[in-house]
Amino acid sequence: xxxxxxxxxxxxxxxxxxxxxxxxxxxxxxxxxxxxxxxxxxxxxxxxxxxxxxxxxxxxxxxxxxxxxxxxxxxxxxxxxxxxxxxxxxxxxxxxxxxxxxxxx
Numbered sequence: 001x002x003x004x005x006x007x008x009x010x011x012x013x014x015x016x017x018x019x020x021x022x023x024x025x026x027x028x029x030x031x032x033x034x035x036x037x038x039x040x041x042x043x044x045x046x047x048x049x050x051x052x053x054x055x056x057x058x059x060x061x062x063x064x065x066x067x068x069x070x071x072x073x074x075x076x077x078x079x080x081x082x083x084x085x086x087x088x089x090x091x092x093x094x095x096x097x098x099x100x101x102x103x104x105x
Contacts, residue, residue: 023052
């Protein structure tokens, strides 16, 4: 990886940091919100909340590893696609965790 690749990685990692911060905020605040509604700890979607913290890092790390030998334009596009996928998954997690979307088995 060139210095430019490292710079783009560092710049776009700030967006990943925001996603992780938002995931941690949800991990901390959603159980308290559920407690106010009278839902016990067993009703909190812990797996979804933890995935909101871990998935942005995993998506971004995989994108960096996959695209590390690509030219700068392709490298940047792969990282942006990883961020877009992270945003889509994050919104789905929020919708499922808050009950906006109900999954049935």
